[in-house]
Amino acid sequence: MKHHTHPITILQNMGSFLFLLIIPLARGALSFGASFSEWLSGAWVDILALCAIIGMAVLRWYCIYYYFTPEAIHISEGIFAKHTVSLPFSRLTSLYLEEPFWYKPFGAVNLRLDTDAGSARSHDATLTLKKRAAVELLGATGVRQRLEDVSHRQIFMCRNFYVVILSLITTNYFAGVLFCSTFISKLGDILGQQIADVLYGTLAHVAQLVAVGIPPVALFIATLLAIGWGVSFLRNLTRYYNFCITRSQHRLFITGGVLVGREYTVAIDKIHFIDIRQTLFTRIAQFYSVYIKCAGYGKSDGLLPVLIPSARKSTLFGYLERLVPEFVVTPRTIKPNLLSIFKFIIDPLGFLVAVPVFYFVTGWLLPSWHDLISFVTLMSLVPIFWFLGVRICDFCTTGISEKNGYFTLRYSQGFTLHTVVVHRDKICDVCCRQSILQMGDDACDLFLYTYGEGVTRHHLKNLPRREVCALFGLNPEKGHSFSLSHLFNKYN
Amino acid sequence: MKKMPPKERVPSGYERPSLSSLLIYYIRILLLGFVYMVLVHLFLSPDGLLYRVAVWVWAVSFALLWLLYFPIKYWKHRYKLEGNSLYVASGVIYTRFHHIRLPLIQLVSVTRSPLQYLFGVATLCVCTAGTRTYVCNIPSAKAAMLASLLSPAPGGDSGGLASGKEGDI
Numbered sequence A: 001m002k003h004h005t006h007p008i009t010i011l012q013n014m015g016s017f018l019f020l021l022i023i024p025l026a027r028g029a030l031s032f033g034a035s036f037s038e039w040l041s042g043a044w045v046d047i048l049a050l051c052a053i054i055g056m057a058v059l060r061w062y063c064i065y066y067y068f069t070p071e072a073i074h075i076s077e078g079i080f081a082k083h084t085v086s087l088p089f090s091r092l093t094s095l096y097l098e099e100p101f102w103y104k105p106f107g108a109v110n111l112r113l114d115t116d117a118g119s120a121r122s123h124d125a126t127l128t129l130k131k132r133a134a135v136e137l138l139g140a141t142g143v144r145q146r147l148e149d150v151s152h153r154q155i156f157m158c159r160n161f162y163v164v165i166l167s168l169i170t171t172n173y174f175a176g177v178l179f180c181s182t183f184i185s186k187l188g189d190i191l192g193q194q195i196a197d198v199l200y201g202t203l204a205h206v207a208q209l210v211a212v213g214i215p216p217v218a219l220f221i222a223t224l225l226a227i228g229w230g231v232s233f234l235r236n237l238t239r240y241y242n243f244c245i246t247r248s249q250h251r252l253f254i255t256g257g258v259l260v261g262r263e264y265t266v267a268i269d270k271i272h273f274i275d276i277r278q279t280l281f282t283r284i285a286q287f288y289s290v291y292i293k294c295a296g297y298g299k300s301d302g303l304l305p306v307l308i309p310s311a312r313k314s315t316l317f318g319y320l321e322r323l324v325p326e327f328v329v330t331p332r333t334i335k336p337n338l339l340s341i342f343k344f345i346i347d348p349l350g351f352l353v354a355v356p357v358f359y360f361v362t363g364w365l366l367p368s369w370h371d372l373i374s375f376v377t378l379m380s381l382v383p384i385f386w387f388l389g390v391r392i393c394d395f396c397t398t399g400i401s402e403k404n405g406y407f408t409l410r411y412s413q414g415f416t417l418h419t420v421v422v423h424r425d426k427i428c429d430v431c432c433r434q435s436i437l438q439m440g441d442d443a444c445d446l447f448l449y450t451y452g453e454g455v456t457r458h459h460l461k462n463l464p465r466r467e468v469c470a471l472f473g474l475n476p477e478k479g480h481s482f483s484l485s486h487l488f489n490k491y492n
Numbered sequence B: 001m002k003k004m005p006p007k008e009r010v011p012s013g014y015e016r017p018s019l020s021s022l023l024i025y026y027i028r029i030l031l032l033g034f035v036y037m038v039l040v041h042l043f044l045s046p047d048g049l050l051y052r053v054a055v056w057v058w059a060v061s062f063a064l065l066w067l068l069y070f071p072i073k074y075w076k077h078r079y080k081l082e083g084n085s086l087y088v089a090s091g092v093i094y095t096r097f098h099h100i101r102l103p104l105i106q107l108v109s110v111t112r113s114p115l116q117y118l119f120g121v122a123t124l125c126v127c128t129a130g131t132r133t134y135v136c137n138i139p140s141a142k143a144a145m146l147a148s149l150l151s152p153a154p155g156g157d158s159g160g161l162a163s164g165k166e167g168d169i
Helices: A009-030 A036-041 A043-063 A101-106 A131-140 A160-170 A174-199 A205-240 A280-285 A313-323 A338-365 A367-397 A465-471 A484-491 B020-043 B049-076 B114-119 B140-150
Strands: A065-068 A072-077 A082-088 A094-100 A108-114 A125-130 A154-157 A244-247 A251-256 A260-267 A273-279 A287-293 A306-312 A399-403 A406-413 A416-423 A427-433 A443-450 A456-464 B078-082 B085-090 B096-101 B105-112 B121-128 B132-139
Touching: A009 A043, A043 A072, A072 A125, A082 B140, A094 A101, A094 A131, A101 A108, A108 A131, A125 A131, A154 A313, A160 A205, A160 A280, A160 A287, A160 A306, A205 A260, A244 A313, A273 A280, A280 A287, A280 A367, A287 A313, A306 A313, A338 A367, A338 A456, A367 A406, A367 A416, A399 A456, A399 A465, A406 A456, A416 A456, A427 A465, A443 A465, A456 A465, B020 B049, B020 B114, B020 B121, B020 B132, B049 B085, B078 B140, B085 B132, B105 B114, B105 B140, B114 B121, B121 B140, B132 B140
Parallel strands: none
Antiparallel strands: A065 A072, A072 A082, A082 B105, A094 A108, A094 A260, A108 A125, A154 A244, A244 A251, A251 A260, A273 A287, A273 A416, A287 A306, A399 A406, A406 A416, A427 A443, A443 A456, B078 B085, B085 B096, B105 B121, B121 B132
16 A cells, blocks of 8 residues: 655655746846836746746655555655665664654654665655654564563663763864864964065055954954854754663664654664774763764764763773673784884874974065964964874774674774774675885784775774784785685684 | 587576667767757857867767667676576676675665656666666566565565564564
């Protein structure tokens, strides 16, 4: 039996045809200056355009329908080009039920379905349904149970204080906005002076205006950035407020959100890996955040695939044992030797060397800009030293270990420290790379690729090559090519 | 000297798309050509050198596409469902062979454009975790049948959200 989506989809569809409004807008522009009766005589064109928008939206809604069998859900859409997608229930990795507050008067919800295939940016299928129809559909197919009916469940409710920590950590431009605000405000003062010195001699009144105008503008931009960060922070906070996870035998039910009610259902066996992340700031403060990689979870609206928003070390492993006991974090057994610290800090040291070179070269080329160059040089040292701190922490923690087919990887990427636990079945490629400099102490860089809607690369630096070969069951005397058959044969 | 038996032009078991796919390609290129010539005529002066260059470029491209590219594209595009795998070959300059194991298929979709509706054909898209493969312009009924055959059956090595339905969640 075919089912249509909620009629509110018509309003969503109208957005696709709003370009037709260009007709009445153009007519209005052309008839500017004409009398009202002249404008009115052509109003039928405007009405026709509006009717076309509504008509096409209704037609598109009518052409979208779905039906389901015990094995799969089939969704068909399109007016001129018909597109039918079949999603087997056995392949679903996650489903996302979203209930924005503006949908509540209409009793509508967004249902988004995902598999390991399809785009990494958008969901495989999105339907706007009546809430009753959505719950009925999912309940009838056994994909989703009422939380009250879940037996043998573990529940994790995150204190909102830790949600605030997560929001602070993950809000875009957190440290960067503070940095840029200071930078731009100070830059405005300097630029004003610089321009006043240079332009006073050649331009009179206009130069004065520019030199006077820039500092307030810089202050305005800095304030705007700070406000932007504040809005982003509040947005993150409302997304994860009242964060709660219920673990059943085969699934995770994740709920949260204030303005928009969110409910994720994630299949445990479809989780590719868990990722425990820290920045330098949270490492000092001893906070950890845990994420999972599962197709569909954390894909829409800039949401993060969070499992545990934030937790102290003393409580983190207890939570992990309750929620994902399959993924066991083990201490590292293979780690870089002490002399390889240089490999880790060479990048930030390179920047530290480049900065004074930049300072002297530009100071020699542009002596009149000395103050500006000094300021920019000084401010650029802040992220470089931060990066150096991250790399030193990376050296102290990098490594790999294995237990019961689960690998624990510790590495850094950018300004973030990662601890990843992944099963061997989720690894699609292993690559070992040894540079000329690494030949001396027989070290190598290890690249592990995990699959799932695109490939994720995990880069571990400067590990002892023989130990890595032994871990993956390879002959260290031979070449550095790995194949998955070696990896699987070791455990079969 | 022994005579060697001639090689099969098409490996056995492979099927080609419907011949109407060639017509669809031709109609598309004609429509594109029409739009192109309208734009050239609107924006370029018929007496100018640029107009003549644009016309000749189109004429050569059209001839190459019509006489070489699309026939080769039709000829080399084939597919076969055998055992537990789907094999698809396609490409003109670079020939691509896809071997897709059925247990790895995540979802399938069938698309029909207006031209495909006219000729009763459709495009089948098969998605695995890492790739997406198309079988273009096959009869609609066959596309629907293949879609139902390629969709993973419940049970077996499936897992996912459908595992553990009754009281075992």
